[in-house]
Amino acid sequence: GENVEQHPSTLSVQEGDSAVIKCTYSDSASNYFPWYKQELGKRPQLIIDIRSNVGEKKDQRIAVTLNKTAKHFSLHITETQPEDSAVYFCAATLSGNTPLVFGKGTRLSVIA
């Protein structure tokens, strides 16, 4: 089955700097890659996703890139703000009848 590795497990950045979180997946057939943000004490919420027919997707300060050959995808947050502090989870699956498999999460701290 699918296995998703996520790095780093913790990340501290200065406010205004960029943050990058990387994930690798094992199943080359996977074609859907969402990212979730979990603020302290709250539920994970979808912030951006990408499908394998696209190499990059942007939404304001966040972007996700996908390298199918290398089987990795990354979350990029630019101009970080204190409210970006949270745990971020990547996930992967083959669309259809397979559930999402999550990475173990990255705790991002944005220092003001």
Next chain:
Amino acid sequence: DADVTQTPRNRITKTGKRIMLECSQTKGHDRMYWYRQDPGLGLRLIYYSFDVKDINKGEISDGYSVSRQAQAKFSLSLESAIPNQTALYFCAVGGTGNTIYFGEGSWLTVV
């Protein structure tokens, strides 16, 4: 959001007791999931269901059982709770597009 309600939100129970966590949704999604979250271990899948007659084991199903009573309801049971089942439990729902939406979570402590 998919309007996912979990009950109870917090529960403390004793070792050996049976406990049920309930999940309901209002948007008519076919697919429902139970995940467990532990610090440093991420979100691990316990069970999932793609319709009322479909139940599938996930990565960590041992010690758990589920029931899909209706399209809108999916409950998770611990038949005999043990301390290492202390965790935050999330129900999630989704459609055929694979995007899933989480409930607010249920904190379970087994003492």
